[in-house]
Amino acid sequence: MDSARQRTPEDHPLEEHVSKKPRLEEPNNVEESAVKSSLVGTSDATSGAKQPKRRKGKERKKKHQLPEECTAEDVVYRDALNLIGEEAAKRLEDEGKDWTNPFGESKVELELEVVAVSSEGSALSLAPSEYGPWVIVTPHALPGEKIKARVFRNTRFHSYADLLEVITPNDKLRDVSRVKCKYFTKCSGCQYQMLSYETQLDWKKNVVVKAYQNYSNLPGTDIPTVLPTIGSPLQYSYRTKLTPHFDAPTKNQAKNIPDDGSRPEWLRIGFNGTNSRSVMDIEECPIGTKVLNEKYAETREEVARKIGTYKRGVSLLLRESLEIPLEPNEPSDSMAIDSAAEATSPTRESSPTPVPIIPEYDLSHDLEKKLCITDHKGTIRERVGDMLFQYTAGSFFQNNNSILVPLTSYVRKSIFHPPPSISPTSSLSEKPTHLVDAYCGAGLFALTLSPYFKKISGIELSEDSIKSAKRSASLNNVSPQKCEFTSGDAANIFAQVQDFPRQNTAVIIDPPRRGSDEKFLDQLIKFTPGVIVYVSCNVHTQARDVGMFLRKARESLIGEGKEYVLETLRGFDLFPQTAHVESVAVLRLLTNQKAEEFRATASSQ
Numbered sequence: 384m385d386s387a388r389q390r391t392p393e394d395h396p397l398e399e400h401v402s403k404k405p406r407l408e409e410p411n412n413v414e415e416s417a418v419k420s421s422l423v424g425t426s427d428a429t430s431g432a433k434q435p436k437r438r439k440g441k442e443r444k445k446k447h448q449l450p451e452e453c454t455a456e457d458v459v460y461r462d463a464l465n466l467i468g469e470e471a472a473k474r475l476e477d478e479g480k481d482w483t484n485p486f487g488e489s490k491v492e493l494e495l496e497v498v499a500v501s502s503e504g505s506a507l508s509l510a511p512s513e514y515g516p517w518v519i520v521t522p523h524a525l526p527g528e529k530i531k532a533r534v535f536r537n538t539r540f541h542s543y544a545d546l547l548e549v550i551t552p553n554d555k556l557r558d559v560s561r562v563k564c565k566y567f568t569k570c571s572g573c574q575y576q577m578l579s580y581e582t583q584l585d586w587k588k589n590v591v592v593k594a595y596q597n598y599s600n601l602p603g604t605d606i607p608t609v610l611p612t613i614g615s616p617l618q619y620s621y622r623t624k625l626t627p628h629f630d631a632p633t634k635n636q637a638k639n640i641p642d643d644g645s646r647p648e649w650l651r652i653g654f655n656g657t658n659s660r661s662v663m664d665i666e667e668c669p670i671g672t673k674v675l676n677e678k679y680a681e682t683r684e685e686v687a688r689k690i691g692t693y694k695r696g697v698s699l700l701l702r703e704s705l706e707i708p709l710e711p712n713e714p715s716d717s718m719a720i721d722s723a724a725e726a727t728s729p730t731r732e733s734s735p736t737p738v739p740i741i742p743e744y745d746l747s748h749d750l751e752k753k754l755c756i757t758d759h760k761g762t763i764r765e766r767v768g769d770m771l772f773q774y775t776a777g778s779f780f781q782n783n784n785s786i787l788v789p790l791t792s793y794v795r796k797s798i799f800h801p802p803p804s805i806s807p808t809s810s811l812s813e814k815p816t817h818l819v820d821a822y823c824g825a826g827l828f829a830l831t832l833s834p835y836f837k838k839i840s841g842i843e844l845s846e847d848s849i850k851s852a853k854r855s856a857s858l859n860n861v862s863p864q865k866c867e868f869t870s871g872d873a874a875n876i877f878a879q880v881q882d883f884p885r886q887n888t889a890v891i892i893d894p895p896r897r898g899s900d901e902k903f904l905d906q907l908i909k910f911t912p913g914v915i916v917y918v919s920c921n922v923h924t925q926a927r928d929v930g931m932f933l934r935k936a937r938e939s940l941i942g943e944g945k946e947y948v949l950e951t952l953r954g955f956d957l958f959p960q961t962a963h964v965e966s967v968a969v970l971r972l973l974t975n976q977k978a979e980e981f982r983a984t985a986s987s988q
């Protein structure tokens with residue numbers, strides 16, 4: 384079938400969460416002698432941030448390995464460490480017990496009291512006191528709840544456990560009538576369906592706060608108070624892309640396929656179970672749009688009929704598209720009006736309006752007919768405000784259309800309107816006229832912001848996405864002279880924009896989950912744009928990169944009388960019901976004096 388392809392890693396948090404997250408098995412090469420060299424949770428005297436030391440060189444060969452920095456496991460590790468505290472961690476380490484399962488048996492069942500929630504959505508509890516300081520990580524439980532859990536894996540200072548029972552629910556937080564999916568808690572996709580939406584947004588704000596404390600290595604005076612998370616207009620039926628999957632039949636299963644075309648009872652098509660590598664059979668996903676769920680039902684039947692033909696596991700693709708049969712270069716009326724306005728007023732940004740915390744859903748979305756594309760090479764058409772995008776179904780595009788106008792408008796307003804604590808004359812970029820969109824994908828930011836800039840340059844590794852960006856530019860009458868797109872590594876963009884007026888250039892960075900890299904950040908510092916907006920689906924790599932950027936930029940600009948400040952920081956909820964948060968950080972170039980004044984008023988400490 385056209386939607387079938389061999390399963391590959393995806394670039395999106397939810398896909399990563401549902402299809403790649405392995406069951407966290409007991410490591411099979413545990414060495415008795417605990418590694419004693421790395422004192423964790425040491426506090427950096429200048430920054431106040433806690434940074435576990437990482438093993439290098441020879442030490443890396445030892446069997447106990449800390450998780451890779453900024454991964455979900457690393458985030459949980461640091462949360463666990465913060466919970467037991469530095470002193471207890473040091474004591475366990477000195478006694479050689481920091482990697483040792485304190486329970487004596489591998490699958491112990493425990494009654495626990497949940498005390499916190501980790502940044503990736505799991506509940507954190509302290510082990511009963513007879514076991515000493517140790518943290519248990521359990522999915523789908525809430526602070527204040529008494530739970531029963533079974534440990535299945537131990538690692539440094541903490542163990543992972545399955546949730547067996549919520550003995551005493553926290554009725555202030557948990558309301559099961561909010562849950563819209565019968566697989567909630569069994570499927571690994573969502574963590575927060577039992578919470579009110581306000582609580583979800585609040586917790587995500589805290590994720591941003593903690594990420595900058597744990598990963599930026601910046602002093603508190605450099606980190607502004609994190610603003611409230613902007614909610615998604617749709618909190619269910621918002622995902623415009625789903626990738627359910629299934630395994631190929633085993634030899635035995637292949638012998639047991641009913642001749643009459645009926646569904647084999649062993650067939651499971653869906654998403655990975657919680658703490659599991661196995662696929663669960665799931666017939667619908669309430670965070671996916673209606674049109675995707677309708678097509679999914681059909682697709683499941685088709686797969687069941689042909690299951691004997693699959694030799695490998697497959698990730699299906701279900702992607703929503705507008706049904707409109709647009710011809711090339713045929714913009715809609717509203718777009719024609721928009722481009723006429725653009726011609727007379729290239730930087731027509733109006734004064735800012737306050738951002739609503741949960742923007743209203745734009746009902747005009749529902750007036751247009753949608754369909755579901757299952758072919759990776761198929762064409763998707765999607766509207767974001769006035770702009771129409773056309774891209775290949777298998778390529779990257781944001782998956783929650785309902786929040787894209789609020790997100791792109793916020794990025795635009797952030798560029799043109801510094802907060803009141805920075806007067807327009809303090810900013811060295813009085814009126815940005817040029818835009819660089821690094822990691823531009825199919826041109827989401829470049830094109831939605833194009834009416835507000837004289838010249839734009841976007842760069843992206845995927846040639847296919849660049850083709851889509853050029854195609855979408857043409858569909859929206861944005862000329863290649865005004866907006867150029869290049870395929871290549873993001874760092875290459877700076878060679879191409881040497882003629883851009885640096886202080887009046889805004890740079891948007893929106894890298895994949897692993898974040899940006901030193902090569903790009905060094906070039907960015909050398910270029911010294913007036914304003915930078917860093918959008919990220921992994922706030923931990925964002926915090927790491929922003930910290931590195933600010934430290935290096937400060938050093939490099941010494942003697943020039945200017946420096947960058949981290950002006951605003953806030954989450955956007957692109958993924959309601961899950962623990963994921965998109966984070967938007969705005970950095971601005973100011974004179975040293977203004978930067979100092981800004982820090983004095985805006986910092987979180």
Ligand SMILES: C[S@@+](CC[C@H](N)C(=O)[O-])C[C@H]1O[C@@H](n2cnc3c(N)ncnc32)[C@H](O)[C@@H]1O
Pocket residue numbers: 779780781821822823824825826827828842843844845848871872873874893894895896920
């Ligand atoms: C999170 S997406 C953002 C895309 C776009 N800004 C959007 O919102 O639709 C990150 C993009 O970075 C691209 N990418 C990954 N590594 C890159 C690199 N080294 N240089 C340029 N682009 C890269 C990916 O192909 C992907 O399209």
